[in-house]
Amino acid sequence: AQSVTQPDIHITVSEGASLELRCNYSYGATPYLFWYVQSPGQGLQLLLKYFSGDTLVQGIKGFEAEFKRSQSSFNLRKPSVHWSDAAEYFCAVGPSSGGYQKVTFGIGTKLQVIP
Amino acid sequence: SAVISQKPSRDICQRGTSLTIQCQVDSQVTMMFWYRQQPGQSLTLIATANQGSEATYESGFVIDKFPISRPNLTFSTLTVSNMSPEDSSIYLCSARRTVEETQYFGPGTRLLVL
Numbered sequence: 001a002q003s004v005t006q007p008d009i010h011i012t013v014s015e016g017a018s019l020e021l022r023c024n025y026s027y028g029a030t031p032y033l034f035w036y037v038q039s040p041g042q043g044l045q046l047l048l049k050y051f052s053g054d055t056l057v058q059g060i061k062g063f064e065a066e067f068k069r070s071q072s073s074f075n076l077r078k079p080s081v082h083w084s085d086a087a088e089y090f091c092a093v094g095p096s097s098g099g100y101q102k103v104t105f106g107i108g109t110k111l112q113v114i115p
Numbered sequence: 116s117a118v119i120s121q122k123p124s125r126d127i128c129q130r131g132t133s134l135t136i137q138c139q140v141d142s143q144v145t146m147m148f149w150y151r152q153q154p155g156q157s158l159t160l161i162a163t164a165n166q167g168s169e170a171t172y173e174s175g176f177v178i179d180k181f182p183i184s185r186p187n188l189t190f191s192t193l194t195v196s197n198m199s200p201e202d203s204s205i206y207l208c209s210a211r212r213t214v215e216e217t218q219y220f221g222p223g224t225r226l227l228v229l
Binding site for chain 1: 116119160163218219220221223
């Protein structure tokens with residue numbers, strides 16, 4: 001069964017500092033990978049996704065993520081964090097083949113940005 | 116992308132009552148899903164809403180408690196039946212088109228059961 005691990009429940013960074021949120025997955029083949037962001041009181045917004053091809057994926061709001069097959073990881077990065085980035089971030093994995101396409105979410109990482 | 120709306124956005128309900136949540140997608144989609152997000156937790160898939168047939172429920176969720184309808188390719192409802200305080204949660208509708216694998220989410224319905 002597929003699974004997602006986000007080892008950091010809560011991260012605090014200073015505004016302007018770089019950010020890396022960790023995500024590890026378990027899946028039998030190359031999965032589809034996603035990062036979503038949820039601002040307080042809001043639904044989930046897709047930041048970026050990896051289906052195939054270039055392992056470095058660019059997303060919205062200046063975020064990027066790198067798929068590393070050897071490490072089963074899909075870490076999210078941003079070179080300079082803004083106060084508006086404070087939110088909860090969810091990594092998700094979905095099956096890359098046909099059939100029942102269930103997406104599994106990690107527990108989420110809550111990001112706090114301090115001045 | 117797909118734009119998904121949900122109604123109501125929030126509600127406060129009494130124990131023992133039922134609430135029906137509506138989900139509308141702005142274009143036809145193949146798959147629609149209902150998730151629950153309990154306070155401080157991640158998203159848990161309740162069921163996949165199937166057009167014209169019974170929904171497919173995940174382990175731990177049953178039709179009597181969470182009846183789901185999907186009369187067409189753009190609309191679905193989730194009912195939370197005989198509510199208890201443990202049902203207090205955010206309920207999220209989600210959808211995916213046939214030609215792409217991105218899954219989009221509605222804004223959620225915040226439910227508080229007293």
